[in-house]
Amino acid sequence: MTTPTLRPYQLQAVAEIRQAYQARHRSVLFVLPTGGGKTVLFSHITRETAARGNRVCILVHRAELLRQASASLDALDVPHGLIAANRSMDLSRPVQVASVQTLARRLHHIPPDFFNLLVIDEAHHSNAGTWARVLEHCRAARVLGVTATPIRCDGRGLGEWYSAMVLGPTPAELTEAGFLAPARVLAPPIGFDTSGLRRRMGDFDMSQAGQALQAGQAMGDCLSHYRRYLDGQTAIAFCCSVAHAEAVADLFQRNGVAAASIDGRMGPANREYLLAELGAGRLKVLTSCSLIGEGVDVVSVAGCILLRPTQSVSLHLQMIGRCLRPQPGKQAVILDHVGNILRLGHHLEEREWTLEGTPKKDREKAPSVKVCPQCFAAMPSARQTCPDCGHQFTPERRELQHVEGELVEVQRREAKREQGQAQTVEDLIAIGKRRGMKNPRGWARHVMAARQAKGQWRKVA
Ligand SMILES: [Zn+2]
Known part of the structure; x- marks a missing residue:
């Protein structure tokens, strides 16, 4: 039997997801960037959950995802049934991989308390009516939604379906750790x-x-x-x-x-x-x-x-x-x-x-990316120098004097980013002085304290 070695951040995610259930959340949303190994992660959770005598159903909305989840369970030696069109169901298996459309049509065969855990792949789709029918039917089950982008196409969140969210590493962190290519x-x-x-x-x-x-x-x-x-x-x-x-x-x-x-x-x-x-x-x-x-x-x-x-x-x-x-x-x-x-x-x-x-007011806002006019490299707009060709951007202060709204927002974001990049109290004091603060030292201490209180600190790309 093959036992996969989960990556450190995957192990941490498993622990955090478990904590969320222990804190009495019924539905937990887990966010992991594309390429972070979400299928391996939920297959592992499925195996562990089934090993404790529970019934698990992995729900997908496309045939290819069904194959992918099934192959991942095979790799872990987890026997499972498939619930898909033109197939008969074998509900004696404690683990099922189901096409959500097919399962929704067959709900009358499945007692509401049959499954203990529903895993929802690509959970940003789970607002659609078909998903809602399944989730409402299986009221007794815990729900684990997994997605890289926990947002509906209209910009709304998934709070209607999930009460807790566990955030995996960011794409920048995965890249830094070598799990995604630069x-x-x-x-x-x-x-x-x-x-x-x-x-x-x-x-x-x-x-x-x-x-x-x-x-x-x-x-x-x-x-x-x-x-x-x-x-x-x-x-x-x-x-x-x-x-x-x-x-x-x-x-x-x-x-x-x-x-x-x-x-x-x-x-x-x-x-x-x-x-x-x-x-x-x-x-x-x-x-x-x-x-x-x-x-x-x-x-x-x-x-x-x-x-x-x-x-x-x-x-x-x-x-x-x-x-x-x-x-x-x-x-x-x-x-x-x-x-x-x-x-x-x-x-x-x-x-x-x-x-x-x-938030609605942020939906139409442009992201903080700019493109080098020399070589077309795209980079965070706070960068002063193009990392590809060395082009120097002229400071944007001049433009800001005559524009309100959008650009001011960009400016604020840049200020936040600059502040975010400062690693030490000294860096922060320097920023405070540059911005003409009355008490840069006090402000820097305040920022550091807030960071520690937040408990986590992520590097800016
Ligand atoms: Zn360039």
Whole structure:
């Protein structure tokens, strides 16, 4: 039997989740960035819970996630049943992996107190009606929701379903510890305007976006930027539609870069072949409009090319996460041609998750990212020097004299960031003096005391 060694932060998460249940929370939400190993973590919790004589159901909303969870349980030697369309149920197994749609249709077969624990994968979806039916039916069960982005697409939080939240490490911390690859993030000026795009189901209209991108500057740009920053290396290009993905693959192919597109209509053998070719480096660029939706466990690639504009933080971070699997000496390259990073933020940006969600007034606010005008590197807006090319940004004080609102907010955030980066009392005193405080020493002591009271201290990316 294989016993996985959980990483230190995963062990800590298991302990914190247990504490939350001991504190009488029935529903706990666990947040872990893409690539942090959430499937391994909940599989481990499932095994431990079942070993104590409990019945556990892992709920997923896509066939691929069902396969992924099932494979992860197999790796831990946890026998389990599957609840999915066109299959008969075997409820004698104490562990089940269920498609939420199928389970919701079969709830009349399942006593309300049957399951002791429900694990909800990709829990940011759990507001939808189907999930609600299952959660309300299994009233006796504890609930563990797992997600990288505990936020609904409308910016609301998940407090309706969860009363406690356990936060795993941030993407910056995972990167620092070597569990995610460091990345160069480049956001060249975009050649099309997302403000003209229609909205559908809470995101941009993909067929319209796909057409605009195929007609515009992004086509040429993605080839030239690939050549410049990733030449000869493997990459995934995220596209808007099957036609768009095929056009991009064709463009690379015609210009001597081995490329192919992959989509949901393809048979599994074909898809696995293309992914293996990409993994072996014989295929350089794989284009797709559905790779995230498919939940395919993608091989390690050197970069990702963002050609799919989105308004979903969750999708944004998942796309970038696809190229962050670490390897010795690897520095991933992220090429954003659609403005996602400026719209939704750098993947290392520290995000303040709460069960209440993003306050309404903050939802429309731009993230604190800026792009170097020389080399297009994206970085936290507090940086004075571009880490890639050394470009010096001019101080922004002048601009702030004549602008209110948005820029003032940016300024405040920068001030907070500067303060956050100060490690010692002396650093803080220096900031206090620079800001012309009457009593910088007293202020610095106050800030340090507040930090200690908070008990945790996270580094700014
Ligand atoms: Zn630069």
